[in-house]
Amino acid sequence: MLKKLKKKVCHSNLELVDYGLVIFTWGNVSAIDREKGLIVIKPSGISYEKMKPEDMVVVDLEGNLVEGDFKQSSDTATHIILYNKFPDIGSIVHTHSEWATIWAQSGQPVPVLGTTHADYFYGDIPCTRKLTKSEINSDYEKETGNVIAETFRDLDPNSIPGVLVNNHGPFSWGKTPAEAVENAVVMETVSKMAFYSLHIKRVPAIEQALLDKHFLRKHGDHAYYGQQ
Amino acid sequence: MLKKLKKKVCHSNLELVDYGLVIFTWGNVSAIDREKGLIVIKPSGISYEKMKPEDMVVVDLEGNLVEGDFKQSSDTATHIILYNKFPDIGSIVHTHSEWATIWAQSGQPVPVLGTTHADYFYGDIPCTRKLTKSEINSDYEKETGNVIAETFRDLDPNSIPGVLVNNHGPFSWGKTPAEAVENAVVMETVSKMAFYSLHIKRVPAIEQALLDKHFLRKHGDHAYYGQQ
Amino acid sequence: MLKKLKKKVCHSNLELVDYGLVIFTWGNVSAIDREKGLIVIKPSGISYEKMKPEDMVVVDLEGNLVEGDFKQSSDTATHIILYNKFPDIGSIVHTHSEWATIWAQSGQPVPVLGTTHADYFYGDIPCTRKLTKSEINSDYEKETGNVIAETFRDLDPNSIPGVLVNNHGPFSWGKTPAEAVENAVVMETVSKMAFYSLHIKRVPAIEQALLDKHFLRKHGDHAYYGQQ
Amino acid sequence: MLKKLKKKVCHSNLELVDYGLVIFTWGNVSAIDREKGLIVIKPSGISYEKMKPEDMVVVDLEGNLVEGDFKQSSDTATHIILYNKFPDIGSIVHTHSEWATIWAQSGQPVPVLGTTHADYFYGDIPCTRKLTKSEINSDYEKETGNVIAETFRDLDPNSIPGVLVNNHGPFSWGKTPAEAVENAVVMETVSKMAFYSLHIKRVPAIEQALLDKHFLRKHGDHAYYGQQ
Numbered sequence: 022m023l024k025k026l027k028k029k030v031c032h033s034n035l036e037l038v039d040y041g042l043v044i045f046t047w048g049n050v051s052a053i054d055r056e057k058g059l060i061v062i063k064p065s066g067i068s069y070e071k072m073k074p075e076d077m078v079v080v081d082l083e084g085n086l087v088e089g090d091f092k093q094s095s096d097t098a099t100h101i102i103l104y105n106k107f108p109d110i111g112s113i114v115h116t117h118s119e120w121a122t123i124w125a126q127s128g129q130p131v132p133v134l135g136t137t138h139a140d141y142f143y144g145d146i147p148c149t150r151k152l153t154k155s156e157i158n159s160d161y162e163k164e165t166g167n168v169i170a171e172t173f174r175d176l177d178p179n180s181i182p183g184v185l186v187n188n189h190g191p192f193s194w195g196k197t198p199a200e201a202v203e204n205a206v207v208m209e210t211v212s213k214m215a216f217y218s219l220h221i222k223r224v225p226a227i228e229q230a231l232l233d234k235h236f237l238r239k240h241g242d243h244a245y246y247g248q249q
Numbered sequence: 250m251l252k253k254l255k256k257k258v259c260h261s262n263l264e265l266v267d268y269g270l271v272i273f274t275w276g277n278v279s280a281i282d283r284e285k286g287l288i289v290i291k292p293s294g295i296s297y298e299k300m301k302p303e304d305m306v307v308v309d310l311e312g313n314l315v316e317g318d319f320k321q322s323s324d325t326a327t328h329i330i331l332y333n334k335f336p337d338i339g340s341i342v343h344t345h346s347e348w349a350t351i352w353a354q355s356g357q358p359v360p361v362l363g364t365t366h367a368d369y370f371y372g373d374i375p376c377t378r379k380l381t382k383s384e385i386n387s388d389y390e391k392e393t394g395n396v397i398a399e400t401f402r403d404l405d406p407n408s409i410p411g412v413l414v415n416n417h418g419p420f421s422w423g424k425t426p427a428e429a430v431e432n433a434v435v436m437e438t439v440s441k442m443a444f445y446s447l448h449i450k451r452v453p454a455i456e457q458a459l460l461d462k463h464f465l466r467k468h469g470d471h472a473y474y475g476q477q
Numbered sequence: 478m479l480k481k482l483k484k485k486v487c488h489s490n491l492e493l494v495d496y497g498l499v500i501f502t503w504g505n506v507s508a509i510d511r512e513k514g515l516i517v518i519k520p521s522g523i524s525y526e527k528m529k530p531e532d533m534v535v536v537d538l539e540g541n542l543v544e545g546d547f548k549q550s551s552d553t554a555t556h557i558i559l560y561n562k563f564p565d566i567g568s569i570v571h572t573h574s575e576w577a578t579i580w581a582q583s584g585q586p587v588p589v590l591g592t593t594h595a596d597y598f599y600g601d602i603p604c605t606r607k608l609t610k611s612e613i614n615s616d617y618e619k620e621t622g623n624v625i626a627e628t629f630r631d632l633d634p635n636s637i638p639g640v641l642v643n644n645h646g647p648f649s650w651g652k653t654p655a656e657a658v659e660n661a662v663v664m665e666t667v668s669k670m671a672f673y674s675l676h677i678k679r680v681p682a683i684e685q686a687l688l689d690k691h692f693l694r695k696h697g698d699h700a701y702y703g704q705q
Numbered sequence: 706m707l708k709k710l711k712k713k714v715c716h717s718n719l720e721l722v723d724y725g726l727v728i729f730t731w732g733n734v735s736a737i738d739r740e741k742g743l744i745v746i747k748p749s750g751i752s753y754e755k756m757k758p759e760d761m762v763v764v765d766l767e768g769n770l771v772e773g774d775f776k777q778s779s780d781t782a783t784h785i786i787l788y789n790k791f792p793d794i795g796s797i798v799h800t801h802s803e804w805a806t807i808w809a810q811s812g813q814p815v816p817v818l819g820t821t822h823a824d825y826f827y828g829d830i831p832c833t834r835k836l837t838k839s840e841i842n843s844d845y846e847k848e849t850g851n852v853i854a855e856t857f858r859d860l861d862p863n864s865i866p867g868v869l870v871n872n873h874g875p876f877s878w879g880k881t882p883a884e885a886v887e888n889a890v891v892m893e894t895v896s897k898m899a900f901y902s903l904h905i906k907r908v909p910a911i912e913q914a915l916l917d918k919h920f921l922r923k924h925g926d927h928a929y930y931g932q933q
Contacts, residue, residue: 044434046931047365066931095922095930117365119442126363126446135582136645137503137573139463154914161918180464188915189364206500214575218582219450222675230838231872234845235595236636238779246779247730247750272890274703275821294703323694323702345821347898354819354902367919382686389690408920416687417820447906458610459644462617466551474551475502475522591810592873593731593801662728670803674810678903691823692864 022088023061026052027077030061030112033198037116038069040206048116049094052198053104055111058082062100064091095162102166103194107178110194112201120212121191121205124148128187131211134218138211143180146208147172151187165189183208250316251289254280255305258289258340261426265344266297268434276344277322280426281332283339286310290328292319323390330394331422335406338422340429348440349419349433352376356415359439362446366439371408374436375400379415393417411436478544479517482508483533486517486568489654493572494525496662504572505550508654509560511567514538518556520547551618558622559650563634566650568657576668577647577661580604584643587667590674594667599636602664603628607643621645639664706772707745710736711761714745714796717882721800722753724890732800733778736882737788739795742766746784748775779846786850787878791862794878796885804896805875805889808832812871815895818902822895827864830892831856835871849873867892 033050037043046069051062061077078089084101086093094100100113124131130145131138138146149168156164169184169192182204183193191208195201239246261278265271274297279290289305306317312329314321322328328341352359358373359366366374377396384392397412397420410432411421419436423429467474489506493499502525507518517533534545540557542549550556556569580587586601587594594602605624612620625640625648638660639649647664651657695702717734721727730753735746745761762773768785770777778784784797808815814829815822822830833852840848853868853876866888867877875892879885923930 045431092932122363122365123442123445124449126442127449129449133460134644135578136459136463137578139460140467143460143464157914157918188362203501214579214582216445216449217579217672221580221583221585221672230841231592231836232589232595232599234841235592236599239596248776273887320704350819350821351898351901352905354898355905357905361916364915364919367916368923371916371920380687385686385690416818444901444905458613462613476548590872591806593806659729670807670810673807673900677808677811677813677900687820688817688823688827691820692827695824
């Protein structure tokens with residue numbers, strides 16, 4: 022059942038490790054077959070080294086287990102909400118990648134400071150509000166999906182394919198698992214660069230004599246560095 | 250003697266290198282056989298490249314050498330105190346991993362800022378007080394164990410499986426060597442993320458025109474980036 | 478046509494990945510044959526894994542396609558402006574490498590703070606002014622080249638072989654692709670080091686007793702760390 | 706001539722690359738045969754990939770070329786001064802490793818903040834004063850050696866086996882090339898950790914409800930994460 026999609030989802034889960042976005046079991050990729058209304062998702066707490074396409078779990082849009090030897094990812098309820106709310110997306114990625122998580126832990130959106138960001142996200146990468154105590158204590162993973170949907174009430178998920186969940190970490194999406202993973206990598210990269218760009222300050226440069234000495238011992242008529 | 254445990258302890262010592270937590274001889278893993286009251290620990294100052302299970306040293310809970318071709322780790326006295334004070338733990342890891350050591354050098358606990366931390370540690374990762382001059386100059390490694398135990402007087406070591414020793418570095422523990430190593434990796438990761446989350450500040454984003462240009466040359470009807 | 482140059486350009490494009498300067502398709506290298514007035518450049522949006530010398534595209538100094546199975550890099554117009562304005566350069570590299578981009582996003586030059594920088598760049602690495610809205614919306618890539626040329630009105634591109642484009646990222650150049658890539662690596666390294674050098678502050682050191690203990694358990698007559 | 710020492714010096718030069726301390730030709734290792742009064746040093750500007758033991762250059766303590774197919778490192782004069790001033794050292798390493806260079810560029814010593822540092826350096830790692838304009842313009846590399854010696858007028862080079870040259874980068878030393886390289890790695894590591902330890906600040910932690918939720922969905926009687 023859904024053999025091809027399982028293979029893609031499994032492959033993309035393993036890519037999260039290759040891109041340095043996850044360690045241990047800290048991430049998951051899912052994809053949806055919109056015609057059949059079925060979602061393929063990583064099993065819960067299975068190590069990446071041993072993961073095979075046939076270990077992927079199939080659930081329907083109400084979260085019922087349709088096929089699988091393992092329990093589905095504990096974040097499945099979040100994925101389902103997003104597939105229901107964002108009709109154009111075909112795949113979702115969740116990680117605790119360092120720099121996106123650093124921003125999520127600060128409760129702030131990642132501001133768009135350059136063209137690397139603008140090539141993929143048409144505006145800041147938003148951060149959800151904090152969940153309330155009652156949301157946390159009722160259906161936590163479902164409410165995580167709801168607070169993401171709430172954050173996109175006035176935003177287009179097709180132009181901003183990712184979000185930070187407050188105090189938690191990033192979710193990204195795309196048409197395909199490959200696209201959702203690429204967006205996760207970009208979120209991580211622009212999150213890191215934004216942090217540092219915001220923190221640059223200026224100080225005086227070294228004096229001219231030392232600059233001259235070093236540049237001119239390597240370049241020009243009187244250079245003496247290296248072999249003649 | 251304790252062949253299986255030696256193999257696990259040796260393996261976990263080597264994992265410290267694979268996870269990037271130690272260079273040279275800067276770390277050690279031990280484990281205890283509670284029934285026999287015997288501890289297996291890394292030999293002192295032996296390089297990881299050459300370490301074999303049979304090089305592991307066996308000591309009892311008073312620190313007497315029971316078996317081994319080498320001298321035990323110079324931190325053995327610290328491990329013994331912890332096995333005596335924390336009856337549920339089965340393995341201990343000590344490293345000078347960069348980010349946990351950075352916090353230890355600042356003398357501050359790692360605050361719990363997100364769910365990555367909360368998945369493993371039920372509260373801040375505490376930092377011990379500084380050792381007194383007389384503690385440093387008497388039985389230093391034993392006093393290091395004592396100051397950790399003192400730090401946990403009102404904390405549960407099973408819910409907070411790690412600590413920072415002031416001006417020194419991290420110790421972590423678990424039921425098994427694998428669990429103690431996983432907790433050491435998590436301490437390193439959440440220490441890094443906490444540092445940066447605490448330092449984020451906000452500045453204005455780039456102007457709308459540049460954002461439009463970059464996003465729209467890759468996406469939508471008028472995209473011209475890439476092959477048609 | 479230009480077989481040897483295509484091989485060099487392709488090789489240098491792949492080096493960008495090896496040096497950690499680019500992911501996905503985020504960079505491009507070109508080189509010019511000054512006698513023939515022809516430029517060899519990376520095709521647009523082709524992944525590095527599959528790139529072969531024969532995929533390189535040849536254009537003339539007006540940007541006309543001379544040879545190639547693919548569309549040229551979307552940044553070709555910028556390269557052409559630079560070849561026209563800087564008559565001594567033979568190759569150009571553009572990346573979104575993290576640290577150079579971090580500075581570009583801050584809109585500030587990288588100050589020369591040490592001899593590593595002075596060995597390659599005879600002064601600060603300048604940052605262009607922001608493009609105006611009308612420049613962004615007319616011929617964007619050409620205007621990117623023009624704003625670089627404007628930045629070098631009173632600077633010598635042979636002594637300062639690189640620039641930051643405001644809110645965007647770095648361009649570097651050299652006599653050959655190898656030299657242009659080396660300059661790109663140096664820009665990334667000195668950008669990182671400059672950031673941190675500017676942010677160092679001082680605090681008190683650890684107390685003498687702990688310093689004595691640790692140094693003297695490893696060194697001198699009473700050392701007891703390691704095997705005898 | 707000095708075949709064994711050449712082999713060690715060549716090996717240690719290559720280790721600088723393996724430890725991530727140098728790129729391109731940005732570092733050099735030398736060693737001295739005290740009985741013969743001869744120094745073996747890396748040739749200038751030769752790439753590490755192609756370096757062989759027989760490429761090492763032999764000079765005497767006045768800097769005269771004794772044997773070698775290549776020109777000696779352009780930093781040879783600095784090494785010679787140090788061998789003359791510090792009679793107990795057997796090997797010297799110079800790099801532009803990132804974190805040590807970051808401190809050198811700030812003109813400040815690396816403070817001793819923890820036991821990792823204290824295990825190797827008995828106090829702050831000093832930073833030289835800036836060279837004067839006339840020192841830079843006369844015999845630059847020799848004056849670099851002299852300013853290091855001046856910095857150690859009241860310090861013991863055997864207890865503090867390294868220094869930062871202002872606006873430039875680190876030099877370290879030891880009895881053997883292996884020891885000098887290890888000290889270079891330690892300088893890099895403690896330089897990084899000191900930077901961050903000095904910059905930590907505190908903020909409030911996440912609320913109790915989210916902490917409870919995440920810890921308790923993985924641990925205790927009501928855990929539901931992972932396979933049963």
